[in-house]
Each structure stands twice: as structure tokens, then as C-alpha cells.
Amino acid sequence: MKKVLIIGSGAREHALAQTFCRSEQVETVLVAPGNDGMQDIGIQCIATSATDLSGLVDLALREKVDLTFVGNEEPLTLGIVDLFQQAGLRIFGPSKLAAQLEGSKSFTKNILQQYNIPTARSVTVSSLREAQQQVGTFGIPVVLKYDGLALGKGVTIATTQEEVAAYLQDLYTHNPEDKLVIESYMAGVEFSIFSLVGENGVMVHAPLAQDHKRRYDGDKGPNTGGMGAYSPVRWLGDEVYQQAIKTLVVPTVNAMAQEGMPFVGVLYTGVMLTDEGPKVVEFNVRFGDPEAQVVLPQFQGDFYQVIDELIGGRQPQPRWQTKDVYVGVVLAASGYPQSPVKGAAVPSVDDVSPLIINYAGVKAGKANGGRVATIVAHGSSATLAQQKVYNKIDTLKTELQYRHDIAYQAVQSENKRI
Template sequence: MKVLLLGSGGREHALAWKLSQSPRLTRLWCAPGNPGTAKLATNVPVKADAPDEVVALARRESVDLVVVGPEAPLVAGVADALAKAGIPCFGPVAGAALIEGSKAFAKEIMAEAGVPTAAFRTFTDAVEAEAYAVAQGRIVVKADGLAAGKGVIVAHDVDSARQAVRAVAALGTSGQRMVLEELLEGEEVSAMALCDGERYVMLPLSQDHKRVGDGDTGPNTGGMGAYSPAPFLDAEQLAEVGESVIAPTLAVLRRRGLPFKGVLYAGLMLTRNGPKVLEFNARFGDPETQVLMMQLGEDLLPLVDACARGQLQARPLVAAPGASVGVVMAAEGYPEAPRKGQRIDGLDAVPEDATVFVAGAEMRDGALVTSGGRVLTVCARGDDLARARERAYAAVAAVRFEGMHFRHDIGVKGLKAAP
């Protein structure tokens, strides 16, 4: 099979790594890709979120399947354009991807599907929203549209609730409409399903670490590390999430003529009253995908191909034994203002039992230099979470670039919870 993968992050390097192991793969392209995917695929300088260019590339190379990594191409309608061209695509059409792009739409779908989620109200008027927020006190304020992770404020008292509504309203277009919802408490985990529009298979549960600093301190980031499996749900409970969250959501979208083909990612809060959905994403998580690809004990290609063609067999996936940990190595100044152009050393000294996925880095004069905030995800698998952590951090210790920082506690919550 000839496959075109869209995107340029650590997630895409991990997808390319996994797809490359498939005996069914004959050729892999990545658009635009990064220095990591360049070793596994042919990188093509085509913008992933330009539907016409993607269709033209897919036609030119007569690819059998397009796999979409990030959300931008989905929102831009790449899957719609590919469908029109008759090219199978793993990734939902724009109308279905709105489940990530609009918090209000996601809530509407959840309400119709009866998915457990925080109680909420949607507002278009900031004054009304403020009055409601002040009356509630403890509240979460969410801008409706994509806001690059800056559109959600968790407010624990009346003063911060008032300020949260004002701050989200001030975001402009994406802040015009906002969702105010019940503040939930519990362990936050990522539950992802591969979906074919109707059927789904659950990937192992994983956990991201969104704050920049150890012990969940400092500002939010795109994710500083992940591990899987997260030991907070057993196999039966994960299957229940599939039945109570994924299945009804797919059914509602399908009824609306928006069959969801791709990864439906449920961000869950494991509350005392059971798992509740915080948000949906319409794609693989980053950095969760890096560890999920290490934990997937079977070929990814037939699965994503079956999803794209609407022919998935619902069944439990084969998981690799043990656990995987991925530590993000970030650039100085990340997340506020990452410093670029630092030379990355030590990659050849990384032990063989670890895998380094490249994200914000580029080749310059034959050397790998930093080019973004999240530079690398350093991953390792082990017979258990503790061993996976040791291996991942041993590999992290081999890598150096000026100003680098990373969290030292990736997976620690899982260690504490393990039976």
C-alpha cells in the first residue's frame, strides 16, 4: 500500500515509525514531515492544510490511503476534498471535526448522545455569561472556537470566574460564543478510539502532562509527556467508556450525515461519579500517540485502512506487554517564547532500548537544531511503568541542547495508582 501521512510533529514521526513496520506498506510519503519522518518516508514540501495540494499529491503518486495527523487539515476540509476525489482518508470531514473545533457543537452532540459530561450552558452575550459565572462561583469558561490551548480558564472563586469570562470574551471571534461548565475534579486521562464512521476499537488508555513544570505547576503546554497504559481504568471500564462515550457520539454524528472516520479522542475526567468527557479531539493526541504507537502490539496500517474504508472489525486490540513512557524535551522559553536554532547533541548516544521522536527540530548545515517549542519526545517501553520510566529518562540524559527543559515526573501518577 502507498500511504501519504500529513503533518510535521512528534505525533507524525511516531505514526510514520509504526506504519513503516507494516509488511503491507510499499511506500510512505509525509507532507511536510520533519527530519525524523525523513528517515522513514519521502518528505514532500506540501502544506498539509491545503486541500487542493494534498489531493494533487495523492493523485500524482496514486496513493491508496491518506492519514491525517493534526487538526488543521481536517478543519480546512482535506478529508472532504479527498472524499470527493475518491481517495480513502483516515481523518474526519470538516463537519465532523467540528467536534474539536467548536466546544458548543461538541456539547450539543454530547447532550443529544447522552454522553456523561460536565453540566453546561452556552452564551453569546458576555454580560449574561458573567452574571451566570458569578452566580456559580466555581466554573470553567471555554471559548467556543479553536484557541491554541488558551481558550479555557478554570475558575475556583467568584473573582476569578468574573475575570475568566472577561478574558475569554476579550479573545475576540473565538471568544464571542462561550461555554460555561461545571468544574469537575479527578484524574485526567486520554481515551482514543479508531473509528470507521460506525464501529470503533479502543486504543489503550493514556495520560498526558499538560503543565510545564513538575507536579503539574506552571502554564499549560501542548503536552510535556505521556505514558500508557494509564492504570486508572481496567479493560472492562475502558470498554464501558467505548459504550457510553464513543458509540453514542459516532451514532449521533452518523445520523447527522457526518460519519466520523479517524481518531475520536475523548479527554476524560475520572470523577467520583464515573468518567466524564471534558472535550473531544478529532485526531491523535500529541504526545500520547508517541507512547500509544509503542504500546500497540499489532499492525497499524490495516486498522487505519479499514477505518478509512468503513470496514473496521470491532474487537479488542492487541497491546504490547508492559508500559511506555514518553518525555518531551522542550526549548528554552517554551511555552511562552521558545528559543530556536540550538544545536541538538547526543542523539547517537541514546541507548538502543529508547526511541526518539522528532518534533520542533530541523536540519541546518548537516546538524539537527531546534525549531519549535516541543523539540523531541524521548520514549521507551519496559516490562512495567517503573522500568519504562528508567529507560526513557536514561535516554533523556544522553541528549543535550542549550536551554532544554523537561518534566522529571512523567508517569509518576501512574506509579502511585498501580495496583
Template sequence: MNILVVGNGGREHAICKKLLASPLVSQVYCAPGNQGMIRDGIQSVAIDSLDFSGLAQFAKEKQVSWTFVGPEQPLVLGIVDYFQQQGLAIFGPNQAGAQLEGSKRFAKDFMAKYQIPTADYASFNQLDEAVAYVSGKNYPLVIKADGLAAGKGVVIVNDEPEAIKVLTDMLVNHQFGESSAEVIVEEFLVGEEFSYLALVHRGQIFPLKISQDHKQVYNGDTGPNTGGMGAYCPVPQIPSSVIDRGTKEVLEPTIQGLKAEGIDFSGVLYAGLIATEQGPKVIEFNVRMGDPETQVILEQMSSDLAEVIDTILRGETPQIEWYQDQISLGVVVAAKGYPDTNYVKHIPLPNFPHTTNVQVYFSGVDVAESGELISCGGRIFMVVAKAHTVKEAQKLVYDYLGTLSLPDCHFRTDIGFKAIENKSNES
């Protein structure tokens, strides 16, 4: 098979590499891809992920068996609908299904309608109404931009003045453009967060191993939200009973609810969950693989990903198998200044030694005239290791990072700390 993957980040690098490892696959194309992927034999294609006609034409020319969509924006804008109209096989939800991620208002109203557990909320598009709502509330509260904001449109506010400032930034100052023309104000939920992803097709749900993302920029989960600074998989402190409840109380009623709405959801359903005292509740839905969760989840999968997706697209049931007694852990290296938009750019990157224990997945990279890799984004690359324990995986990743010269870069030094804390508490 020839396979096309849409996107250009570390998530897509990991997906492409896993697909290319399949004996069923002869070529993996990534559009637009990035320069770091090329060293793994992935063919980067200079077509923008929102150029639907260009991508479809390329898929026809290269006799692509099917296309896998990585990022959310093409899905929300209807790439699946376009490809299907062209008679092309593609794995991902249609535009109607992608509303689950494209509009938090849609997602929250949907959950309320189908009794899917989530935080209490209210939505606003006028500042005065929002300010009146947060007046006298119990804090902290969570304020979210309604639309897509690259993982940065969620702010936890600790008092009323902070809430008013964030509401003003979003609704009046258009901090996230059209994405914050409407906002959601939610109760703050307490508990352990985890990401629960599943492959979905024709009403069938095929769960993946759970993972935990580290959204905040600094150690100890402090500082502003980012697109993700690291992750690990699985999450040993989340009991299987909680995961089972996530399946029965979130994934299954979500797919049934979508069907009742006339939406035949296919692709990846990502439930960002929090294990509260009342059980798992939904923080957010995404409709694609997460970044950086993908990089650690796929390291845990012993099955052939290309065979799994191909089987699903044929309407059959895949066998998804996993490595046992293993933990995958990854740390994202970001440019100095990230997640602010004025981060350092064009940082020369070091040589990355090959090692069997550690994988490097590139995201915001380009190539200089000299031929060397340079940074071109906020999140630059991710280092992932697999080991028997979280501590062993941490050591592999951080020892590897210690061998690299990384001026003008920063990364968290505590990825996986909650798993270790919980282990210590148990003993």
C-alpha cells in the first residue's frame, strides 16, 4: 500500500514511522511533513494540509490506498467529506462529527443532552453577561475559547479580577480570533487527568491504551497551557475500573449519541478525562490523535498500525495488541519563549545520535542552507523512551537530552512525576 498522512508535526512523524514499519506498506507520504521526518524514510510532500484539492489529486496520482488525517483543522474544515466525494478512502470524522472538537459549545450541549458526565458550564458571547455570571462564583473556574486554539485556549482563573481579564482578552480583544468569539465558563474539576483514545468505525469502538499529557509549560504543572510538553503511556495510577467506566459512560454513549444526531463517526475519538470522586468526567473531546500522546501510545502498540487501520476501513474487527509491562515516556523540547508567540526561531539543532532505546520525533523543524536542521516552531522535537518503569524511561530520555547541546531551548524535567508520586504513596 501507499499511504498519505496529512500534517507536519511530531504526531504525524510517529504515525508515519509506525505505518512505514508495516510489511504491507511500500511508501508513506506526509503532506506537508517536515524535514526531520526524512531521515526515517518518510517522503515529505509540499502540499498544505488545507489544500484539499491538491491532496486529493496527489492521492489519485500516487494510487494512495487510504489517507490518515493528523491535525484537527483539516477535519473541522471538512477534508473527509471532500475526499469521500472524490471517491477516496480516508480515516477521520466528517465535518459534522468534527464539531465535537471544533466547537466546545457544541460538545458541552451534546454531553448535556446525552447525559455524558462533564463539568457544569455556561456559554457566552457578550462580556457583560459573562462578567455577571462569574461574579460571586466559587473559584477556581475554567474559561475556554469555543473554537480551535492549538491547545492554548483554556485558562484556569483563581479569582474574579483574573476571570474578568481573561474574559475581556477573549471576547473583546479577540485573543484567539474567531475561536474566542464565544467562551465556555466551567466549574473546576479535581482529580487525575488522562487521555483515552479509541479508533471508531461504523459504531464499533476499539480503545487504545490511556496516556497522560503534561499541558502546562513548567515543572509541577505550573505556568500557562501549551500544546503539550510531554506524555507517558500507560498511566499506572488510573485503575482499570475507571477506564471501564470511561468506556461505558463516555465513549459508548458518545458514539450512540452521534448516531442519534445522524452522524456516523469514523476515525479517532479522543476523550480528555479526569478521574473525580464521582467517576470519570469529560474535560474535552478531540477528534484525532493527540500530540504528544500519539508518540508514546504508538510506542506501546505491538500490532501493525497499517493492518489495524486497513482492517477497520474494511468494516472488520482488528486485533490490537500491546507490549506488556512497559512504560513509554516522552519529553518535548521547545523554543525559548514558548508558549508565547515571540519564541526564539531558527535555532540550530544538534546531531541526534541513533540509539535503539530512544526515538526522536520532529515537529517544528526546517533545514538551513547548510543542510543542518533548524527550529521553525514553538515545539521543536520530542524524545521518547520505553522501559519497564517510569523512572527507567525518565532516565533514558533525560540522559539522552543531556548529551545534546540545546541553546535557546527549554523542556520540563519532571514528565511522569504523578505516576512516581502515586507509586511512592502506595508504598
């Protein structure tokens, strides 16, 4: 029987651990560091930080781990895959060089432009003066992207010149040498493709997902790490899905190989469906959160086997359910994202049964971070799945906050309102 190590602490990692636990080959899933909500049979949390790379190598060697799967981005951009491989450990994720697809937006833009992969027009600047000179050529609204990692909150869509000026002044007052990507605004429908990429370029693709970044109903308020998601996105259709894979995902994987930094791991392609067709918004080099919580439960079969085959450069034949739509709603601490308040009671597994709950910022049954849990329901339509999840959440006696309209576009489509 196999032992798997998941690196990370959030609801995404909880969903990954549950998925590996369903494998007949897997006996134990270790999660480092995990959180107190991960009480499932077969899951053990180990208090090793996700950025303690040498400590994680030692853990994997000591526990005789058969496979490590990296959940979040920071250890990937720090080079954890390189270190594990040097130690003779099997790990699924991109090298430090390949992880630049998420770690540096300017790197990604250069790759996209060099290989003519559709994306928004952009320029990278590294000073206030240069930013002020360039931003005027983009019009309003304009997209401003911090070059490095920003926990899913590094993008600002400025809708007035005053907002642009204030953003630039603040950025370069505190970070005078930071790179900034200035990008033309793309209008359209945004969705996510998760591709599991193995050695020799073999890959499989998960069902489409769509997340909701804004804090409040109606896509209002500040950007967050994600307030909910649903999958599959039936109303977009298979043709859009296949076109995005053909024109965006495959060319990027091929480009990385040509650049001498082949990509292995989870490639998250954020796509904007514009009037000119699908274009890349961004790449991440791991599963999204909360998208993982609605995508992974759809997997049917042995997830360990699929990852094992990908690492070996063999083409897997995974199965995904096609009957239902999965809707996940994030419960967040009051004050999130600016100033989350700790200490609120968190619903238990019994409180939400029979729905799925994945825990994130939880300690001793209390909120200990911004996003605290994701509750997931599924039904034969997005309308039914949405009703199920909110019928349950609305009965909970909780101080935690949540949006009330997750999956609204799918529901509107099913009811012929878009």
C-alpha cells in the first residue's frame, strides 16, 4: 500500500487528500502542514511548513513516502520539485524554472508573445516613471498585475485615471524596484482549465470550472483568493473547451519544452472567451482554490494511478463524471479579505452532511484565517446544485460570511436569462 504526501494547508489540499484516499492503492495521506479540520480517516497532518523545503525532504524520506503532490504555489516557485528529485523522491509538480509561469507574470507574457499564443497586449515596467509613461497607451479600464506571487490577489482592474495614479504611487512608494505588468483589459467570459501534464508532454484535462473572485454578490467588492466555484461549465460548450486546449494549453506546454524547461504538474490556464476567441488571462502551476474543491470530486477511478502514469510519461485514461454540476461556496471570516477576524465557530462535518466540506483556515474548530471552508453540493443541473448548497448553508448558525450567488451565470443560462 502507498503513502502520499500533500504539501499545503487549505481546502484545496483537503480535497486533494480526499481524492488520493479514494485510491485502492493508497493507505495513508500525509498533509504538511494541513489544518485541524482535516479529520478524515486515512489523513494525517504533519506540522511541517510548506516553505520548509529541507524539512519536507526529511519528512518524505523518514516516512518513506511513495509520492508527493504539491498543493500550493510558493514551495513550487522556491524549487521544491528540484530538491525532491535530487533526493531521489517522486514528486508531481513543475521545476523551479517551469514554475515561473506563475511566479513571474512578465516571464509568462514573454513566452506567450514569443510563441504567438493569444493573450492581452501588455508591457512590463520597473519604475514609477516608466509606468506613468506606458499606462496612458492602454486606455481605461486597464489591468495592473504585480509581477510576482500575490496569493491570487495581485491583479487590479483600474477604471479611472485617479485609481491608476493612486495604485502606481502606492506600489512604487513601498516597492520602488518592483516589476509591474500593464495589460489591456479583455472583456468576455472567464473560465479555468486544469491540465495534468506528465513527462514527454502527455496530458489529461479536467472539466471546465468557473470561480468567483470578487468578495460580494454580483461580482462587487475587492478581489479575493476565490469565494466559490462550479464545474463543469456546461453553458460554454465543448467546442470552446477544445479550442482553448488546442490554441492555448498545448502550445504553452510545447513552448516550455522548446525553451528547455519542460512543464510537469498541474497547469491552470485562466481563459477569457473574447469576441476574438479564447485568450490566456494567466497561468498557475497548481490546482486553483476553490476550483479544486468542485473539480476533484468529479474524478472517477484511481487518482494515484493517473499521477503515477503521468510521472512515468505514460498516457492515462482518466474518467470524469458527466451527470452532475458541482457548486462550492466558500465560508470566510468576517472582514475578509482586508482584515479577517479570527475565532468564529466553524461548521462540522455533521453540520453540513450529506454535503462535502473542505477545511482551510481552521484551528481547534475556530476560524484561523481568511477563507475557512468550502461547502460543495452537486445536482443534475447548476440550478439544483446551487439550491442544495444554499439550503444547507442558510440553515447554519454561523458568523462566517459567504456570497449568495455562486454559479449565477450557469443558473441564468439554464433558465434562459443569458
